[in-house]
Amino acid sequence: MKKFDYYQPKSLREAYGLMEKQKGEARYIAGGTDIIWRVKQGLIQADALISLRGIEGLDGIRLNGHLTLGSMVLFRTVERSADLARACPSLAQAVSVLANPQVRNIATIGGNLCNGAPSADCAPPLMALEAVLTLEGPGGKREVPIGAFFKGPGETCMDKTEVLTQITIPEMAADSGAVFLKKGRVSQDISIVNAAALLVMEGKVCRKCRLVVGAVAPVPLRLTDVEKMVEGQEVGPELLDRVGNRVEQAVSPITDVRSTEEYRRALSAALVKRAIQQAHRRALKR
Amino acid sequence: MRPGDEGGKHMKRVIEFILNGNGVSAEVASHKMLLEVLRDTFEMTGTKEGCGQGECGACTVMIDGVSINACLYPAFEVEGKSVTTVEGLVGEGGKLHPIQEAFVEKGGIQCGFCSPGMILSAKALLDENPAPNEDEIKRGISGNLCRCTGYVQIVDSIKEAATRLSGQDPA
Numbered sequence: 001m002k003k004f005d006y007y008q009p010k011s012l013r014e015a016y017g018l019m020e021k022q023k024g025e026a027r028y029i030a031g032g033t034d035i036i037w038r039v040k041q042g043l044i045q046a047d048a049l050i051s052l053r054g055i056e057g058l059d060g061i062r063l064n065g066h067l068t069l070g071s072m073v074l075f076r077t078v079e080r081s082a083d084l085a086r087a088c089p090s091l092a093q094a095v096s097v098l099a100n101p102q103v104r105n106i107a108t109i110g111g112n113l114c115n116g117a118p119s120a121d122c123a124p125p126l127m128a129l130e131a132v133l134t135l136e137g138p139g140g141k142r143e144v145p146i147g148a149f150f151k152g153p154g155e156t157c158m159d160k161t162e163v164l165t166q167i168t169i170p171e172m173a174a175d176s177g178a179v180f181l182k183k184g185r186v187s188q189d190i191s192i193v194n195a196a197a198l199l200v201m202e203g204k205v206c207r208k209c210r211l212v213v214g215a216v217a218p219v220p221l222r223l224t225d226v227e228k229m230v231e232g233q234e235v236g237p238e239l240l241d242r243v244g245n246r247v248e249q250a251v252s253p254i255t256d257v258r259s260t261e262e263y264r265r266a267l268s269a270a271l272v273k274r275a276i277q278q279a280h281r282r283a284l285k286r
Numbered sequence: 287m288r289p290g291d292e293g294g295k296h297m298k299r300v301i302e303f304i305l306n307g308n309g310v311s312a313e314v315a316s317h318k319m320l321l322e323v324l325r326d327t328f329e330m331t332g333t334k335e336g337c338g339q340g341e342c343g344a345c346t347v348m349i350d351g352v353s354i355n356a357c358l359y360p361a362f363e364v365e366g367k368s369v370t371t372v373e374g375l376v377g378e379g380g381k382l383h384p385i386q387e388a389f390v391e392k393g394g395i396q397c398g399f400c401s402p403g404m405i406l407s408a409k410a411l412l413d414e415n416p417a418p419n420e421d422e423i424k425r426g427i428s429g430n431l432c433r434c435t436g437y438v439q440i441v442d443s444i445k446e447a448a449t450r451l452s453g454q455d456p457a
Contacts, residue, residue, distance in 0.1 A: 005297040006316035006362050029360075036319070036358045037339040053363060076352070100429025101407065102355045103340050187428045188341055 002039055005048040012163060015050055016138040019161050022048050028163055030072055030111035033103045058110075058165055063087055067169040071110025079104060088169055089282070090125035090178035090196050097121070100188045110164045113149065116156045117190075119215035123150065124196030125180045127222055128210040131169045137162035150219035173208075176200040177282025179275045183267055185258060191215045192259040193267045197275035201283040204234045211275070216251035216268050223250055223272065235280045243276065244269035303364045305330070306374030314361045321345045321356035323364075324371060332372035332402040336431070343430030346403035347371050353410035355429075372402035375409070384450040385409055385443075394443030396434035404430045408444045417448055 009015040019026055024047030029035050032051075038044045052058060058072035067087050069078075078084050078095045085092040098104060098112070098121045112122040113133070123146070131146045138161055146167075149156050158164065172178060182194040193215050200208040209230040214220040226246045233239050253264035297316035302309065305328060312327045324330040324347065333356055336344030340355040347356045348370040375383035382390070385408050395401045404427060411418060411426030418426060423444045424437075432440060 003315070003317045006360055008362060032360060033340050033355075033358050036360070040338055049360075051360070051363065100341070100343070101410070101426060102343060102346055102353050102429045103358075105352045105354050106359070 002042065002046070004039065004046045007048065007050045008054045009050060010054050010056075012055055012136060012165070015052065015055065015163065016161055018048075018050050020138065024048060026050060026160075028052055028114075030114075031074070031103075031107035032111075033099070033107045034111065034115050034117075052163065065171045067171070069109055069167045069169070071113075071164040071166060072108050073110075075099075075104035075107050075109070075112075078109065087172070088125070088129070088178070090128065090180040090198070091122065091169070093180040094121045094125050094182070094194075094196075097182050097184075097187075103188075109167060113146075113167075114156060114158065114164055116150055116152070116154045116219075118150075118153055118217060118219055119191040119194065120220060121180075121182060121191060121194055121214070123220035124194055124212035124214050125178065126167065126169065127212040127220055128178060128196040128198040129169050129172070130210065131167050133164055134166035134168070135162045136165045141165075147222055152218045172198075173200045175202070175283050176208075177279040177284070179278040179282060181271045181275050181278075183271065190258065193253075193264050193271055195268070195271040195275045197272065197279040199230075199235070199276065199279040199283050201280070206230050206233055206235060206280075209276075211272055213247065213251060213268050213272055216253040216264050218252075221251065223247060226250060226272070230276065235276060240273045240276065244273050247272045299362060301361060301365045303366060304368040306370060316360075316362060318361045319357055320347070320359040320361050320364055320369070323361045324356060324369070330371045330373050334399055334402060336399070336403075341429075341431070342400075343403040343407060343427075344400055346406045346430065348406055348410060351410075351413065353407055353429075370406070372405055375405065383409075384454065385412070385447040388447035388450055389440075389443040392443040392446050393439040394435065400430055400432040400434075404432065404440060408447060411444070412448055412451060416452055418444070420445075 007018050025045045026048040029049040030052050039046050059070040062068040075095045109122055112120050127146050133144045135142050178198045180196045183192050195213045198210040199206050209227045211223040211227050247269040248265050251268045253261045255261045298313055300313045302311040314323050324333050334344040336342035338357045340358045345356040346353050349367050385405050389395050407427050407430050423441050
């Protein structure tokens, strides 16, 4: 195992100080379920890891209209919260199919996002809901819409000293439905393709549509062109066919150990269509 | 910063925690994971290394009653916490825990390599949900791989364990 120093600051200020002092490669670490194994594999270099676990105030959950999640909220907490399942069903769905129980017991929402994986399961539901991320660093605090957060595979807009502290999710409108779907080879798998949909209905017509598909582009992909096809329309088979074709053109999947480009392209279309149908049904029930 | 946190590649600290009910301490290097400390320092070799990536569950232990993969758990983080390994399930005079007895009875153990982790995941499941249905059992062990049994006997063992535990007086 590669050697690294491991620090456990008690405050953000202490964490920034430690990060600024490091001469080698240093990273913040939350649950560590991604970083630790990547260090073991030699995929990333770390001379020092600065743990965020001991910092107070990063794991709170507040629900008053909009939902505020601390970045260190555990998947374990999300999957056991009936309030969160009601307020944010698509995020609850994503968390429930992520990894396995042991990993969910220590992994965090913030860590999943900061990893910057195109396949990050928390990304599509939060992007469809247009969540806002709070980043804090020695220079101060800033709010970043999640759509601007992901820059490339493994890359985010954060600078090295910044910590993601909070995720704010706007309240879901009445007559809206949000869904997350994932396809993996087996239950604990990283997504071959994942997708999230949010539909806000006005009678039979879709007033607002947000669609995101993951693992098929360098970043989790917001499908703005496809959204415009759905908005103002009734959801029906003819629309969904057109949606499917457009999705296939919009994605740029690769072939890797988990799946092929061709399968991912076809699957993107299928999952987005299915997500729209299910979000539509959910919207009608609210 | 604490004594021993001098930085560089030789950062070490004495950590103190509870292991199977006993207060223990050890000096560990900053890059060590809990798995290595349990096996090498404390000779709790029931906990196994399978994949080292948090996918096979052979290294499953409980920390403060919650199941985790020890292969990915930095040893420094266990300070002040209570760890349960499979050895900790065994009672006075070597009496097996009801979950262990159920696995023996129902053929849930073949080579035995996945068993410690599987049994701890079963314990975590049953502690929270004493009467799980089959889907809940499968979900509860979805982080534990077995190459021998095909899982059928393991699911049966957990059903049997649930029955045995529900017949006991509450602890």
